[in-house]
Amino acid sequence: MLDVEQLSKRFGSRTAVDAISFGIGRGETVGLLGPNGAGKTTTIAMISGISKPDGGEVRLDGVSVVRDADALKRRVGLVPQDLALYEELSAWANLQLFGGLYGLGARQLRQRAEAALALVGLADRSGERVGSFSGGMKRRLNIAGALLHDPDLLLLDEPTVGVDPQSRNAIFDNLEELKRRGKTLLYTTHYMEEAERLCDRVLILDHGRILADDTVAGFKRQYLNLEAAFMRLTGRALRDGAGA
Amino acid sequence: MNTTAMRALIRNDLRLYLADRRAMIVGVLVPILIAGFFGYVFGGAGRSEGQGKIPVAVVDEDHSSVSRAIAADLTADPLLAVSALGRAAALDQVKSGKQNAAAVFPRGFGERTTRSLFTGTDKPQVVLLVDPSQVTAARVVEGLLAQYSMKEISKEAFTGSYGRKAIDRYLEQLEQLKPTPLRTDMRTLLLAARRLNDQSNAGVPADGKTHGFGLSIPYTVASTPVTARDNVPYNGYAHSVAGMAMQFILFAGIDAGVVLLLTRERGVWQRLRSAPLHRSEFMLARALATTLIGLFQVTVIYVAAIVLFKVRIDGSWPGFIAVVIALCLLNAGFGLMLATLGRNASTTRGLAMMATLLLVMIGGAWVPTFVFPRWLQEASRYVPTRWAVDGLDGATWRGLPFEAAVLPTVILIGSAAACLLVAIWRFRWEE
Structure with missing residues (x-):
């Protein structure tokens, strides 16, 4: 479904992403693991059409992000690492904006917003200001904001960062539900247990290069567990290297 | 789109x-x-009583009929809010910003101004103490002072006792000059002025009105705000x-x-x-x-x-x-x-x-x-x-x-x- 070929990005003399290639099948959940500065967020930004690649190509069912970004964007939902919410407004008003950006009409928008809020467990809080929400609730609403246009591919950039374990579990439940519904997920995290629980495949990224691409079971066979694999491949612990 | x-x-x-x-x-x-x-x-939505009047002090050290008359004219002017003060108090109030200006009439002002009207010499000096932050207001006071001084001094010259003395003194000076056509004309003019002065002091006329002969501005000014329509006052709030x-x-x-x-x-x-x-x-x-x-x-x-x-x-x-x-x-x-x-x-x-x-x-x-x-x-x-x-x-x-x-x-x-x-x-x- 998603094909990434020789994707590159430079910032001045620094190469953030160095000709990486990988593919994701429909309904597959892929984890992108890497320390801070490995190139995870830059890769997500190029796939979502935010950032133009300096080289290479991203295709979603053959649609190129370089040649037809709008068509690709309509099928991709992005959950940014920074909360993409207006805290001054209600949850409902936030979703109205995000749905409107994808051209949803009032009726369709209402249905999709209700469904998204129900999925993340915020249906009864839709009229409240986002500023009054807990960190976990904001993270869940952040995910809901990416679901309104019913994307085929969901890009999640550290969606559980900075939340308590209970909220993390709630978010995780939401993502598992999306997985059950057949959504394709590309997920960056520095929590090994999340990757082990959720991902079908894991890509380990460092210095802009993919160091390993295997299933969780494959990593376990070769390295005992994901953490050991990560330390062996990058030479450092994931938590030490990854920023919040 | x-x-x-x-x-x-x-x-x-x-x-x-x-x-x-x-x-x-x-x-x-x-x-x-x-x-x-x-x-x-x-200016608000129309000028109200007292709004925008220039505060000015008058220091009358002369206490002559001329200085009193000028002070009265200034007091009656709608643009001014006049206070009669001593020189020290006036200086303090100008310095503290309570008065925009203060006009000081020195001793001998009335007599000397009337005399110098004819001779052009020995002019007394009116000191105008001015708040330097209120230059525009001070100029307004200066203009009004000139206007009322000319009126009251010329009136004194033609009808007052200082005027009579000044005319007599000038006539004496003329007598000592060589006879010339100009001297003759001046003498005729002064004699006419003396007759006028005598008549003015001869008593109250039958109609009961006293007549001054002071020089005044020979026109009046109708200041008309040019706004949207006639009779619509300027509204300062609009700007x-x-x-x-x-x-x-x-x-x-x-x-x-x-x-x-x-x-x-x-x-x-x-x-x-x-x-x-x-x-x-x-x-x-x-x-x-x-x-x-x-x-x-x-x-x-x-x-x-x-x-x-x-x-x-x-x-x-x-x-x-x-x-x-x-x-x-x-x-x-x-x-x-x-x-x-x-x-x-x-x-x-x-x-x-x-x-x-x-x-x-x-x-x-x-x-x-x-x-x-x-x-x-x-x-x-x-x-x-x-x-x-x-x-x-x-x-x-x-x-x-x-x-x-x-x-x-x-x-x-x-x-x-x-x-x-x-x-x-x-x-x-x-x-």
Whole structure:
């Protein structure tokens, strides 16, 4: 479904992403693991059409992000690492904006917003200001904001960062539900247990290069567990290297 | 064009504006309060008793009929609020700003002025103590002093005892000169003046009226305010409301630019960029939202001005609306331009505030441009804010027709377009 070929990005003399290639099948959940500065967020930004690649190509069912970004964007939902919410407004008003950006009409928008809020467990809080929400609730609403246009591919950039374990579990439940519904997920995290629980495949990224691409079971066979694999491949612990 | 997305963006900007109740209230209440203050200072809705009188002290060290008469004339003048003080008290009050000026009539003033009227020599000196921050007021006092002095001194010369003495003394001096045609004419004139003086002092005429022969200005002035219609007094609030509305709309433009800069620094920016939204759609939506917010502000401010300060659109309503829309468009362009030129929110806000206050001052929003030096008046013609104030003044208290609003509207829209061009040129959409 998603094909990434020789994707590159430079910032001045620094190469953030160095000709990486990988593919994701429909309904597959892929984890992108890497320390801070490995190139995870830059890769997500190029796939979502935010950032133009300096080289290479991203295709979603053959649609190129370089040649037809709008068509690709309509099928991709992005959950940014920074909360993409207006805290001054209600949850409902936030979703109205995000749905409107994808051209949803009032009726369709209402249905999709209700469904998204129900999925993340915020249906009864839709009229409240986002500023009054807990960190976990904001993270869940952040995910809901990416679901309104019913994307085929969901890009999640550290969606559980900075939340308590209970909220993390709630978010995780939401993502598992999306997985059950057949959504394709590309997920960056520095929590090994999340990757082990959720991902079908894991890509380990460092210095802009993919160091390993295997299933969780494959990593376990070769390295005992994901953490050991990560330390062996990058030479450092994931938590030490990854920023919040 | 993705109009649904644009509508969503505009609606969101309006919601953000309305969500910040405190900022919204400040944005409409503060300009009304400041306009009320400036409007009152510059004349209010019609001049009231005591308003705008120049405080001036008179120090009469002469106590002659002449000095007393001049002091009485000054006291009766509607432009002045006269206090009779001693020299030391007058000096203190001018120094402390309680009096704009003080006129000191020295001892011997009446006699010497009457004499020097004929001889042109030995003129006494009237000291005018002046508050240097009130030069215009001091000039008004100087002018009125000259007017009333000429009247009372000439009256004294032709009808008073000092005059009689002065004529006699001058006649004695003439007798000692060689006979010339000029001396003969002067002697004839002085003898006639003496006869006039004698008759004036011979007693009260049968009609009971005493007749002075003082020289006075041989015309009267009817000062007529040229406003929208006859008998409509100038409303000082109309100008100040125009100025303050413009100033606070520009402040709202700064806020719009700063919000855009802050959005870039937040996760929302990534969500906007990941949506199928084009740069032109985004910028147009921002410009329209800022324009609508500006229109809301102007509407509230002018409704309050009409209700509270009796400001009227005495000119063309279409002209007024055209100028207001053009001003709000300029504001939208200004806000977007700031957002594209600034590096971060805090420094941009500081620099933009400074630039806005300069534009507003030069545009005549605080004080009318006619009080500026000539070069600054000319310079202000190159500032769009001056045209906004002129356009609003024209549509309100000046009562001008639609044609008068065309040039200000065109200049404001042209300036808005220039700001938008800079914004489009500089706006970084791609990462």
